[in-house]
Amino acid sequence: MDASPSTGELGKADVPRFVIGSTMRHVLVMTSTGAAGLIAIFIVDLVSLLYISWLNDPSMTAGVGLATVVMFFTISINVGLMIPIGALVSRALGARRPDDARRLATSCTVLMAAVAAVVSLVLLPLLPLILNAMGAGAQTVEVARSFLWIALPTNALMAIGMAFSTILRAAGDAKRSMYATLSVAAVTVILDPILIFALDMKANGAAWTINIARLAYLYVGYRYLTRSHDLLERPKLASILRDARPFFAIAVPAILTNIAAPIANAFFTSIMAQFGDQAVAASAIIDRVTPVAFAGVFALAGAIGPVLGQNWGAQRYDRMRQTLKDALTFTVVYVGSVWLVLFLVQVPITEAFKAPPETAEIVRFFCQLSGFIWFFISLVFVANASFNNLGYPLLSTFFNWGRATLGMIPFAYLGAHWGGPNGALIGIGVGSVAFGIAAVITAFWTIRRLERQAAPAV
Template sequence: MDASPSTEELGRKADTPRFVVGSTMRHVLVMTGTGAAGLVAIFIVDLVSLLYISWLNDPSMTAGVGLATVVMFFTISINVGLMIPIGALVSRALGARRPDDARRLATSCCILMTAIAAAISLLVLLMLPIILKALGGHDRTYDVALSFLWIALPTNAVMAFGMGLSTVLRAVGDAKRAMYATLSIAVVTVFLDPILIFGLDMQSNGAALTISIARFVTVYISFRYVTRIHNLLALPTWKGMRHDARPFLAIAIPAILTNIAAPAANAFFTGVIARFGDQIIAASAIIDRVTPVAFAGLFALAAAIGPVLGQNWGAQRYDRMKQILKDALTLTVVYVGCVWLILFLVQVPLTRAFNAPEETAELVQFFCQLSGFIWLFIGLVLVSNASFNNLGYPLLSTFFNWGRATLGMIPFAYFGAQMAGPKGALVGIGLGSVAFGIAAIITAFWTIRRIERQAAPST
């Protein structure tokens, strides 16, 4: 008797979504590793850009770019919130083996994301003078930030489209090509930054122009991958857009509200420490660039588990969903511990590389000593939020992010600064994150159990 698989069986195997079979830890590691590689490349480029600017020996310029970064963090956080429904909806459709729905959703959601990002950018540009003054910008610091943002912000919609296409690649499980698209930003920036900042003497404006050019490149690459390799875009229709707008916005609105909690908290923190002078603002700018490089793995992990959870939910593999969350928790603890040790060891060489003045260097080094304590609990919130957003509980994500950004940060950072200056504010951030991180991860496991109980009668 012939024991070889039939054509039908081979077809079913080929159609099986990637994440519903095999080791969950392997899927999480591969998705996180490739995502982290792309993110680290981008964040290192941002760090190097600030390093170049610091070599101009103008603390006001470094501080101005720092303020611009705070504003850009706000728009990028909204873009990340808009990515979440794309990953959730497309991966769920693929997990349920509905490729036509996945193609329509990918198209509609990417267009909606781009349109919303364009509107947000216009609004922020019109309000820049008010925003920068509220952040403590003044004199040359204000002028540098304003000029930087008028160059970089108009291409935010381009970046949003590229981020949406990259999310589609991750939803289908093509982490490698999503990484390649992201790495293109690094390649362009490494090539252009020295030319524009030093060669053409554009200084901080050169760094802003490089950002804009790199965004167009990554869109081109992502678009080719999504269309030519996976055929996951279709001609948009008004009917499809109207049909998909409701589920998209149902996830996007709470996800955006969730994500803007971090830049809102960051803006508050910047306002708290701005009164200590430009050297402290410059330290905050360095910390803001070092942190994403150091903890890119946490951001990548949060992005990675979304598609993996989504496909397994579509396939009703609740046992695998719980294991995915356990794997993510283990990786968070191990990763943060390793990064904390590295930052502690490189704290002095790091500040020397930036030619940091005494006050700037002291605060950056203190952050390196404290970073692991702060980011362990923030990491728990990030992983939990990814679970909430992809499993139909986006309001829980909003609750925990805003809870940490308000009750868990504002009073702690404010009174910490009152008692011990900028260092006290950093300690306050760490202390305020503890309860929210622990509560968030416990709630994430509860949501999976609840989904499983709700599905039980129909199985």
């Protein structure tokens, strides 16, 4: 029976948003609003690289692409830190414990900012070693190093903005979370051409734009949380220490899960670097096109977490299973549609970036193959979102690292050996098949196990 909780005593307004109504509707609303914000950010990143490519310097384009690999590593850690915030806050709200939700939101934000600051401090002195290990040329490495020395120090500000956006989503306020994310896009659209071209700052101008956009993100998210929700309080050391254990119990495996992708990306970049700056430039373009095209998948992984978390708190296991089914339905339709679009626009994409012949050939091949690659990667994303929000973060770590190592490294390496850069792309797709299917099957198993554990003993 799919009856909503009684509203006689509590009133309908007190019922957590995701434990009533259509689960598909919740998935679509949360995903569409999340995707809108992500697409805005990814598009401005794409436009930033487009601007850089117009400088007609392949080493500049490759350098920004190299810097992006490192930035992807820091953002992946931040996303891993977001996961416990969404899981813990949404679960507390689902169980109707607003005081706990407020305390957890505040403590987890402080912890997330602290970890992000430490990550930046560790990475900065290691940049020469990291960048040179990717095998790019000296000029490309120098562009990347300069870019990162400007952008990495504000990683903690980005972390706080991401934390605020996650708290809004955990409360079911997808619209305001989207607006906070859109502030990043608005700032970037305005400032990028001014700093890159008008002030002739080139790649460094794009890096300074990132810093200013992060400040805007933090400010807008804070204003929404304090004006529209009562989910922040003054930080207390005792609360932070108390909440650190449940936070890191989810965050550590979630971070280990998430850094698999940037490490795999760095490995792939090193493979492409063997074929010269034009291949690295192609990899940079693919890295910008992919998140724009498949933003719906990234958003879906974040969208179903609060829905699953609130229904777990309310012990609605039937709705949890249906949420997972709805997410898979969305994945099939979305990835298939994007694949068709990329196939149709493969030539205009390369022309927009003024890509030289070798770069253009690799980018076009990716567009032709993208749906095959990303369907199975998307299955892993959906399953990982379930694992992270339902108390099985180590399974997420296993599947992500499995795909990024056993499912990628040997296949990409052999593909590159036999078929060059295009062969490496084929290898990524082939290696993802088994892990994607196994991850989804395991996700349904975890929900069944939670339901059995919650059933009263006979």
